[in-house]
Amino acid sequence: MLIGLIRHGQTDWNLIGKIQGRTDIPLNENGRNQAKLLADRLSQDTYTWDYVISSGLQRAEETASIIAKSLNIPLLPPDGRLIERSYGQVEGTTQEERVARWGDQWRDQDLGQETNDEVRARAMQFLQDMSGQHSNSNILMVSHGSFLAQLYLALFQERFQENIKNLSFTVLEKRDLQWSPILYNCTRHLEETNV
Template sequence: MRIGLVRHGLTDWNAAGRIQGQTDIPLNEVGRNQAERLGIRLQSDDYHWDYIVTSGLSRAQETGEILSRMLHVPMLEPDARLKERGFGQVEGLTSDERVARWGESWDTLDLGQEQIKDIQVRALAFLKDLWSAYAEQNVLIVTHGAFLANLLAALFQDQYNERIGNLSLTVLEKEQGDWIPILYNCTQHLSMEAAEQSE
């Protein structure tokens, strides 16, 4: 089984540096264009995909729908376990606003954030169920940055700590034992776009 872990495209809150969490913020035009760029890349990749599943939040759902249309790959029902980490009182605030309210160590305070262990439990449960149901298929999973960071930390013990970029692609494979990373946080398709625009 191969899975492709995709972070949704850009939103206005991403562009403004606001934490989204589980607030349902839609893609902006840049985000839609990013999704199309990944779709173009996947059309010419050697990877074959059988299904797409998303978190159900609109920014992930629309990213998945764009990929589904371009790749002619059916979408499974959204899975709420793929939702972004809940950030409680912090959602909607920029870094400066967070520091102004709670100080530099705001992230150590209990402000209603979902606990890391809880997001990892639901992420690993999702992967276990996906493996049980689709072990012979390859699935694109469209989800969120903090979700992906915590899933990868749970799988690989903090081996990967680079910030997960919008519309990045991470590919993992599994035959029997552990998940094996094949590609990590790749945004090559977005760099190609920037190069084309500068010509």
């Protein structure tokens, strides 16, 4: 089984550095173009994909829909476990606003945000369920930056820690009971066209 992990395309909040969390911000035009570029790449890739699934937030759903339509594969109903981390009071703020309100150590304060352990637990439960239900399929999953970062930390500890870019593409292969990375945080499809 392969699972392709995709961060949604760009939004206006991404451009200005606002934390989105569960705030339901749509893709901007560049984000839609990014999704089309990844869909083009996937249509020429050596892997065959059977399904696409996303979180219930519109930026992920629209990214998934663009890809599913381009690849002519089913778009599964959204899975709430793939939703972005809840950031509580921090949602909708820029780095400058966060530091002004709560100081440099804002991440260490209880501002209503979901914990790393909570995000990791639902991410791992999703992977376990997918490998049980679709063990003979290859699935594309469209989610969110912090969610994906926590999933990678749950799977690989400190091995992968770079920033998860918009429309990045990671491929994991299930071998026995382990997930192994084949590709990590790749944005080749965007870099070739300077998007």
